[in-house]
Amino acid sequence: MTTVLETLDKGTAYLTKKGIEDARRNMQMLVAHQLSCTRMDLYLRFDQPLDEGDLVPLRDLLKRRGDGVPIQHLLGIVQFHNRDFKTDSRALIPRPETEELAEWLLKNAKLPAGARILDMGCGSGILGLTLAAENPEARVTLADLSPEALSLTKENAQRLDITNVDFVESDLFSALGDTRFDLIVANLPYVPEVDRPTLSREVQHDPDLALFGGPDGLDVIRRFVPEAAKRLLPGGWLALEIGIDQAAQTEALLETAGLTDLLTLKDLSGIARFPTARRSAV
Template sequence: MTTVLDILDKGTAYLEKRGIEDARRNMQMLVAHQLDCTRMELYVRFDHPIDDCHLEPLRTALKKRGEGIPIQHLLGTVFFRNHEFKTDARGLIPRPETEELAEWLTKNVTLPASARILDMGCGSGVLGLSLAADFPEADVTLVDVSPEALALARENAELTGITVTMVQSDLFSDLPEAPPFDLIVANLPYVPDAEELAPEVRHDPALALFGGADGMDLIRRFIPEAAKRLTPGGWLALEIGHDQSTETEKLLRAASLTDVLTLKDLSGIPRFPIARKA
């Protein structure tokens, strides 16, 4: 008889041998997902037997996790801010850093009534949808060049019941020039083309990762046009790579934006350039 504790111990050892970080937590998540319970509920089920109907799917998921398939893809969902969203290979897996940006904006940005918000390069939609929930009176638009990513974002909008507008566009090329936006956010591809990625990150779509030789190609295109699309006093916020803050700040100032600063993430990395239109 295989118990919950047996499978947790054996699965954790298997993942550790394959170099998976936080192996115990990963195994707990896989078992809880299969048994349709929370990780905390596993503690009171340690001596419960696991039926054969659960063991085979668990073994399959465990093998995939050991091969480096992201845990988020195996579970099919991820929590971001106050909602559970779908995630799969169509869009970038939401990162905790992006959640930090969403929280900072919600706490520190005051928007006018009936504000307009743009999430450029929305991917799975978690940032734009979270801002739409945090600013319920705002008119929120999500834009991405990838039809697959937009399809995932639409599914997340339906899942959460959050109403937004979605547009397929290469940056601003197919987005009407008026009216302007009070807040524009963007988590654009910023990884240099030649950078070696961790195995799990390679499961994200390349279109959402790579931004040219130094990772800055799209950011250079985006900032001047974004500055033109802001209302007076409007906010621009980005997420960038660990060594891109100096050049990004120069681009923001060259676009005549003011109050330029780069916020650090919880790891102390300059991650979120913020600016306003005078």
């Protein structure tokens, strides 16, 4: 009978042959998922035999991962700021970089009691729901053009018991009335259309609507920034996530919109990833 260690070794070899990066870690995650344990638990279970009840579904997961289905879709969850969020093909797979933005905002954007927060293009809701959970007195609006993405956001809010939120299906600000906010965050489509052929198999499972932002990737951001600036309360914050080599153009948009205190934060890879700015307090 095949043991856990033998399964890990064979699966790792298969994923490596299929060109999957970090094949060992991927295989560990699949086996841990099937056995309902943690990756660390596997080290204590190397000699445990696996019966067909575990091996059959594991073989299916392994084949799908080898075919390029994202590990997050196979597991059904992704951890973000110490919470497990449901993730699937309805929305963009949450990226580790976005967690860096959430942590910076929680530390540096000092919000008033009862703050109003908007997560524009919320996708699975990881950013807005995290801000809502960490600011329970705030009211957070989660908006997206995609009804499928909003349905996933609602499921995440329910499973995490986050209630200080509202959901709006909207093409940017079209359905948001005249509400103004203390903080607006946005992870909008920013991939240039020309980059489509170069995307990994995993990224190609994300919805086109969440990925592509026109010829240079900035079409949606150009529409968004001027209107977002008008929707900020005095002293309010605007924070975005952008792609590689888009910082200078985005900063110019923020400055033209009359915002101040411009600062573009780098992610852990050193890429200028998160432009932030504020509306003057006077």
